[in-house]
Amino acid sequence: MADITIKDVAALAGVSAATASRVLSGHSATSPEAREKVAAAVAELDFRPNAQARALRSTRSDSIGLLVPDVRNPFFADLAHTVEQAALAKGYVTLLGNANEQKQQQDKYLDTLISRRVDGIIVAPLGEGEGSIRSIITRGIPAVFVDRTVDGIDVPSVTTDSAVGIRQAVSHLASLGHTRIGYISGPQTTSTGRDRFAAFTAAVAKSGLSQDPELVYFGDFQSASGSAGVHALLELDNPPTALLAADSLMAVGAIAILHRLEIRIGTDIALIAFDDIEWFALLNPALSVISHSVEDMGRVAVELLLEVIAG
Amino acid sequence: MADITIKDVAALAGVSAATASRVLSGHSATSPEAREKVAAAVAELDFRPNAQARALRSTRSDSIGLLVPDVRNPFFADLAHTVEQAALAKGYVTLLGNANEQKQQQDKYLDTLISRRVDGIIVAPLGEGEGSIRSIITRGIPAVFVDRTVDGIDVPSVTTDSAVGIRQAVSHLASLGHTRIGYISGPQTTSTGRDRFAAFTAAVAKSGLSQDPELVYFGDFQSASGSAGVHALLELDNPPTALLAADSLMAVGAIAILHRLEIRIGTDIALIAFDDIEWFALLNPALSVISHSVEDMGRVAVELLLEVIAG
DNA sequence: CGATTCCATGGAATCGATTCCATAGATCCA
């Protein structure tokens, strides 16, 4: 209610608001005497500067936005954690938005972040670049894409090379004697979904394995579609002997239904999952995971964004 | 850079800034004609109001803060998700802060949220009420505690009744014939850690099971301490035949080491975990979980907070 | 028909901090 302003601080310290401001931002030259009095007044009043007013005038907010498609996806939770820690180390706070895999919510949060004049935005984008995603660049708001990209939008991005991991997974399975690998793919509307699918088809072709199109199921990166994928693949006349899931949530769904069907992973069927949930493999030692290095990704994204902000 | 302001909109629409503002907030009476022209101008310029300026004048930001101890903990990731969805439904956006289990970071984020003048704060508090936690209430900032409470701080809170679940788990294990239950406890510095421990000792006493103090290991709610706990408990001269973990992350640590030791859960040893990670039990059908209903908790917390904000 | 209410609108003050500009005193160098 009765908020404490810099004027209250200045009055108590016996200086002007201008001087108090200078002391607080440590900017220009101020006398040790003034500094001391202002510090005492701040402590006594428990003063917290109004960030809105500060940002309004100075056009810097010392904050960045991070927009992820799904906080409940452990991959993005980890990403949120590393981005936030990296940003904090550089003096920025992170505002996290959750698109919940819906373009509409993504736009809503982007608008909010733009409105709040964050200094920059890190986003794992949904969709093909419609809506507010485009506003960001036409406005010249510093932005970095992470994990995913959007065709036709020229923004620095940090992604992993899906191809390497997929290729290794496929040849690993091939070396174990599997010839029919079932692939639970991500949606073709995301760059990661497309990239990994392309890597899979290339790797399968190179290893001389079955390229039967029936062996591919298209999911949506959420767990239910992993279950559905297993179900569909196992019902084939000639079912696969190994499975490759394009992300960890779909792997969770796959594992769940395999358990229910009492099909043992590693014995009855092989399963490899893309993405890296820190403790994921711990739960099912028979499960292989293709690691993503979320830590690096988050850290690099923050560094890149700060460079863009700096110009 | 060259930001578009409401004056630009007003100029293009041929009205004053005051009228443009009224149209945008839909507040007072405005002519259909003016509404139309302003809407057209907004669309043409892709205008996004500066939230800082708006909040500065109107002292409302239509945003709430949510501060969790650890985003990577799936329980809090789920909570973040439900809080955010519930808030969005009421027209509020959520700014998520991650204390990373450190009081210092908790204070940093609380200060930031206070500075940004969020309309209210939902926090799962760390510590015993030192630092900025206290500032919140002395300032009369609407706040709600969730999952945990702080003694001596009088703030509405939403918690689950740990006692019921723990009691059921203990009697379930007792009915299976277990007499020595190992308990991997949370830290006694959190209210949830204390409450669950108290419930455990009470339930064990009531069921007439062993109250050997060696059967309790005090962890810190993070996965490494779950591993350490299993290790310590199994090395006892007279080890437990069943384990109860006070949260899911410690359960993850416990499961990891049990796998490594090739001790089968459900066969060689019983394991029940408190907390509910949506798909947690799917991974290990032999694992029982005590459900928490994160959805309700998040929804209720938001409703409560909005009531506090309304007065 | 004159007076009152109502509606839409513009001008101006305002929110709280930052920052430009001016000033007064201190310091410095020739």
Added chain:
DNA sequence: TGGATCTATGGAATCGATTCCATGGAATCG
């Protein structure tokens, strides 16, 4: 010693939107 440079400071403008207040015109009522 006098003019120039520097330092610390206060006053005032400023950021962009909201909102109080005043005004003119239309509608309403007795």
